[in-house]
Every structure is written in structure tokens, then in C-alpha cells.
Amino acid sequence: MACNQHEEVTTDKSFQQIISTLPVNLDDGVCKYKGFWFPIRLMERILSLEESFKCKETDVLICGFTKTGTTWLKSLCFAISTRTNFDAFTTPLRSYLCHDIIPFIEFQTNQEEKNPKKSPYQEQFPLFSTHLPFCLLSESVKSSGCKIIYICRDPKDTLVSLWHFVNRLGNDQTLDSVFKCFSEGNNGWGPYWEHVLEYWKASIEMPEKILFLKYEDLKNDTVFYVRRIAEFIGKPFSNKEEEEGMAEKIAKFCRFESMSNLEVNKSKGPRPHGPFEVNNNAFFRKGIVGDWRNALTAEMIEKIDEITEKKMSVSGFKFGASV
Numbered sequence: 001m002a003c004n005q006h007e008e009v010t011t012d013k014s015f016q017q018i019i020s021t022l023p024v025n026l027d028d029g030v031c032k033y034k035g036f037w038f039p040i041r042l043m044e045r046i047l048s049l050e051e052s053f054k055c056k057e058t059d060v061l062i063c064g065f066t067k068t069g070t071t072w073l074k075s076l077c078f079a080i081s082t083r084t085n086f087d088a089f090t091t092p093l094r095s096y097l098c099h100d101i102i103p104f105i106e107f108q109t110n111q112e113e114k115n116p117k118k119s120p121y122q123e124q125f126p127l128f129s130t131h132l133p134f135c136l137l138s139e140s141v142k143s144s145g146c147k148i149i150y151i152c153r154d155p156k157d158t159l160v161s162l163w164h165f166v167n168r169l170g171n172d173q174t175l176d177s178v179f180k181c182f183s184e185g186n187n188g189w190g191p192y193w194e195h196v197l198e199y200w201k202a203s204i205e206m207p208e209k210i211l212f213l214k215y216e217d218l219k220n221d222t223v224f225y226v227r228r229i230a231e232f233i234g235k236p237f238s239n240k241e242e243e244e245g246m247a248e249k250i251a252k253f254c255r256f257e258s259m260s261n262l263e264v265n266k267s268k269g270p271r272p273h274g275p276f277e278v279n280n281n282a283f284f285r286k287g288i289v290g291d292w293r294n295a296l297t298a299e300m301i302e303k304i305d306e307i308t309e310k311k312m313s314v315s316g317f318k319f320g321a322s323v
């Protein structure tokens, strides 16, 4: 079976067989595979991608756990890749939600749709995205010269963002229940800490292949990271672009205040998003660092910090801004 950008995924009995053996949490609609939990409805697609997603040298895969800033990173990467002038990236970004320009590969459920739509921009600018953990990326992703850009975020902000998001989906869930699920690692694509650690370790082993970013760093100095991403994908800013202030223009256009105010991001939807239907504005809430202080209880903060310390301290990895 082939599953790449050009070929179609079909139902496979062996995938069904694997899925039937996986631990399942029916309350949350997730099953566990290779240490991570995934929505059952996406599992066949995920297995297929793991087996046969094909990458080219020129592809860039944008990766991140849910609610860590993938929408923002997509807009930045798209703008950086497509920039020839201001209109070249602002026109598409004014017309489409980033997730429609660069869809998550596991959300393209092409069992339902015979010919899954690939964004027209992907033909020209090979950007793809996924929430999948590093261990489930296909052999082709790992062995081809394709680049990976990963974003992570403070787990407390990720949790709070997730809680608001699930409520925007109409799943009336208390902070307590989302906290329990997140801290136990049972939510889709979780556990979060292992997700981050895998990419972090891989980025140290292969710095030329994986660029590891933090939401907080991007917030502190977006222009610096716009330049960093451009260099990483082999498209550094020319002297002329520097004189024109292109990196600054991209950072400014993609910042939360402008993206969340675009008509397409304010009012369009609902749209399919993996196993859910969601309005575009669900991807834009506050876009700040440290909002957990307004939501989490002292016990929750203590518990998340404790898990972070336990799981991350050996690696030397620290969440939050680098400086």
C-alpha cells in the first residue's frame, strides 16, 4: 500500500487487525499505539502514514503537539516559503485558514473522500504538517533529506489552551477532566512530555534535519526565528530582502493580533478538523505566554510541574523561553 502526497490510502484489513488489538479508552474515543494515544477514527490513516508516507528532499514537515502554536508556525513557514513580495503570502493567508493551506496529514481522511484534496499551494511549496510523534514518522521522512520544524510550548499553557479548545468544539468539559486526561497522557497524541522529548532528542542528534522551536522564544523575538527558519529551509533572506524589512513584515503579518483579526479566521466555519468540526476562530484565543496563571489551581500547577520535572530533568530539556 502506498500513502504519499500523490497516492490514495485504501482500507487495509491488516491495519484493522492491528487496531483491534490496541488498548482502547472508549470514553475519550482514543486507542494506544507505540506509547501514544490517538483518536480511534484516525488510527487506520495513522498506521498507513507510518508505513508509507513518502517525502521528497525538498519537503518541509511542520510538527507539533496540539495547541502548541502549529497554526502560527504554519503561517510563518508559508510566508517564508512563498515570499516574493508582500502580496505573495498575504493574499492566500487572508483567504484561507492556515490548516487549509497546509493540512495535517493524518486529518486527510481519504477513505471518505476518494480524491483527498491537497492544497493548491502544496504543489508549489511542499509544506506538510502533523501532530504525530517522532516515532510514528515514516522511514521515508526519517531517511529522506526532508526537513522537520517542531514547536513546543509550556505544558501548562498547552493544557489551558486545550481545555478552551475542547469547549469550543461543543464538548462541555470541565478543566478538571481535561487536566486529568492531559496529565495522565491519555488525550489524543499524548502523552505531551514524551512527544516533546522524542523530537528534542532527535533534534540534538540531527540538528541539520530538525529545527526545534519553543512558542515562548517565538513570542520573544519572532523576527529572529523568521530568519532562522528561512536559513534552515535553505531560503535565507537576501540583502535586498533585508533592506526591505521582509523578515519584519512576515513576523508582523503573522502575529496573533493580525491573524486573529482576519475575516477568514474570525467568521468562517465550521470546518472538518480531524475527528471534529470546528469554526476557524477556535484556533485563535489569546495567543499569550503564561495564561495558565489565570486558569489552573495551585494543585494543578504543582502536579504539572512535578510531571515535567520527573519526565524532563534527566534530558536537560527545559520548557519556556531559552533566555
Ligand SMILES: Nc1ncnc2c1ncn2[C@@H]1O[C@H](COP(=O)(O)OS(=O)(=O)O)[C@@H](OP(=O)(O)O)[C@H]1O
Binding pocket: 064, 065, 066, 067, 068, 069, 070, 071, 072, 157, 160, 161, 162, 164, 254, 255, 256, 257, 259, 283, 284, 285, 286, 287, 288, 291
Ligand atoms: N499567530 C499566532 N501567534 C501566537 N499564538 C497564536 C497564533 N495563532 C494561534 N495562536 C495560539 O496558538 C494556540 C493554538 O495552538 P495550535 O495552533 O497548535 O492549535 S491546533 O493544534 O492547531 O488546534 C492558541 O493558544 P491559546 O490562545 O493559548 O489558546 C492560539 O491562540
